[in-house]
Amino acid sequence: MPKSRIKNTGKEFESLLTWINQCLHQSAVIIPNDKLRDRHSGKLRQIDISIRLTDGPTEFLGIIEVRNRSRPVGVDYIEQMQTKKQAVGADAAFIVSNKGFYKSAIKKADALGIRLFSFNEALRENWSLFFKKIQFITRRITHSRNPVLTILEQDTHKIIDPHDDILKTIKKGNIDELVIVDEHHKPAKSFNDLYTTAVNVNALQTQLKVGEENAQKFHVIVYIKDNKKYFIRDRENNYREIKCLSLLGEFWIEEQKQKVKVSQYTDPLNENIRAELLSLQNPKDLDIELLAKNPTDTTQGHQIFVRTKKL
Helix, strand or coil, rough: CCCCCCCCCCCCHHHHHHHHHHHHCCCCCCEEEEEEECCCCCEEEEEEEEEEEECCEEEEEEEEEEEEECCCCCCCHHHHHHHHHHHHHCEEEEEEEECCCCCCHHHHHHCCEHHHHHHHHHHHCCHHHHHHHCEEEEEEEEEEEEEEEEEEEECCCCCCCHHHHHHHHHHHCCCCCEECCCCCEEEEECCHHHHHHHHHCHHHHHCCCCCCCHEEEEEEEEECCCCCCCEEECCCCCEEEEEEEEEEEEECCCCCCCEEEEEEEEEECCEEEEEEEEEEECCCCEEEEEEECCCCCCHHHCCCEEEEEEE
């Protein structure tokens, strides 16, 4: 095995992956050799193992780096790990080392909240308990000023005008009304869902800065890549497939430390953990309004204006 690092083809690495999978419930997404977007540079950063736990609007991200070197891990690498944790927006970071850690590195990691393990410890510990001890996570909330969401034809980028009934619904503030239908014309999505899809695209998120004073103007075109097909009734009462969205406005993010509650559910027969859910104690702190407005030049079609505000 190479000295530089444990590869995902090594037995030790595979053993660690298997053990983590056994510890965490099936809803956890565990990815070896993952690549996460750096929030500052926009470039992809290699992560030995990533762990995601999702509960509703909340997503927890943990990153694990596995070190196979000829000497213990030092302070420099702890600081590098902290930088990587912050850059990819991870809520927790872990380092597994085959040669242990220098005392100075242990102190530094303890101060930064980075968990350290020898390889044997990592294969003995119950990884689900680490998440149970987590008290806070960082939520990234995207805010916007004067955003405009528009449904476009995929090829021509011409605006698709929603039917007047849909516009009336949105004007009443019913942004969660399921006015978007599936291929069987059954209610499936709302304009709130479309806005969420558009605002969360990587092209936008990787460039956003923290703080309203750092708001930036963006215009992003989003192509829908969902396996299911969705349709909207247009002005002529035809059902048009939604394949492309346009989002224009000024955007920024705010980061909040929020307290979480971790619940674990065990099998009464063998006490094995069956599920583990992370929940925000006060997740609703943002209100989104989508307003339909007819432009003076009707040839340009209708536009959907989106407002976000704190509660």
